[in-house]
Amino acid sequence: MDALTTSIPPPPDLVDPRATSSVEARHQALTAALARAVDDRRRAECMAHIQADAVQLALDVLVAGEDITGYFKAFIKSLVDNCESHACGVWLLDENDVCCDMWMAYIDGAFHTPETEGWAALTMPREAMAAHLHTFAPGWTQTVEYAGDDHRLPDAVRRFNADASVASLLVAPLTLGQKTLGWMALATGCTTDCEAVWRHAVIDATARQATLALHHSRQAERVRVEARRQAMLEERNRIARDIHDTLTQGFAAILMQLQAAQRSAPDLPPQVTRSLETAVDLARSHMIEARRSVGTLRPRPADEEELGASLSRLVGLVRRTTEIPIDLKVDELPTMGGMEREVLGIAQEALSNAVRHSSARRIVVRASTVRGLGLRVSVADDGRGIDESHSGRGFGLTSMQERAERIGAALTVVTAPRAGTEVVLAWEPPSFSIPGDRHAAQ
Ligand SMILES: Nc1ncnc2c1ncn2[C@@H]1O[C@H](COP(=O)(O)OP(=O)(O)OP(=O)(O)O)[C@@H](O)[C@H]1O
């Protein structure tokens, strides 16, 4: 006992000045030392408890691997509850460190995220705080404590702190090596020095675990995206192989047979000769299309034909299969960076529908460049119009729509009974300019 009392001198502020006898003074010192030891033990226990909770949550997220938002919610709630604080917000940097934004907040027992109602109306100055976090002391790796009216904070944040009675703001960076992923900020009302030390330790522990979880979740997402990309490439390759082994080979074989027939019977009646020539051209054209499909599915650049030339070739071929007159009007067209194939596919299907289903007297195919809109391709007939009850029967209308969506174009089908049908495709390039128009960029 003596050894203990001599090794821990009584702290001056804990000795009652009225205590006159040395026995009393020693007794007070011992009581104070014991109180401190108990306090330290409680803190250590609590700290271990928090660390264990944090690690457990991190392990849970490692196993589940999915719900990083739920994980952060659990963490900031336990942080606020354990620290008897008022609110906690999480700000994240994007992967390129260009943009910093608030991701979630837990305020007075309620969670707020961009998906929850009332996010936009939150009075918290999240943009001002985001700008401060992003620019204040680059390379910042330690937790920083601010007073509510700290002069380092932006005015909007100080005003908010005053209105919400925030006396202390602890901000812990989420850092991984040299990289900062974001920040956690813990707002507390009235506070003592002792509590501040404690909160500091808790937010440090929490921020480290949160960083690990966030990093892991992003890595897992990258792996998932890469796996999806690989699966998609494999599927595209499989389809390309199928097209090559069936359609391309089939058209090539038909073409050879037709050409052999042409060679062995040169003196056929003119109508049969013409039909045979058309069949040869159709087989050749579809073989080329099938080869293009294979080329597009396999990720290698295909030598694209100009859209105007493709449309002329298409209309030329279809003219030979129908009695309906087909007009073609093509302006100078913008280049579409490899999307021409989809436009041609849409025109081909619309034209084939017009020929097969409309019983029209005339079909008009137009392709033009429209200022402020981009490319406009239309196939119009003056036939019977699409019967609503038939529109879901085939694959063509859906396939046209899907092709348009793939290139970010708008597809409209205007039709009325006995008044014909017009399929209109409108596509706007990212930075549109009319070819040869000197004023377009102004
Ligand atoms: N221009 C048109 N005039 C009249 N009816 C049309 C026209 N285009 C489409 N239709 C009607 O809409 C239906 C659906 O067209 P869609 O292109 O989806 O399928 P399909 O041409 O029947 O078959 P697929 O295109 O799969 O070979 C057609 O069956 C036809 O009844």
Ligand SMILES: [Mg+2]
């Ligand atoms: Mg069709």
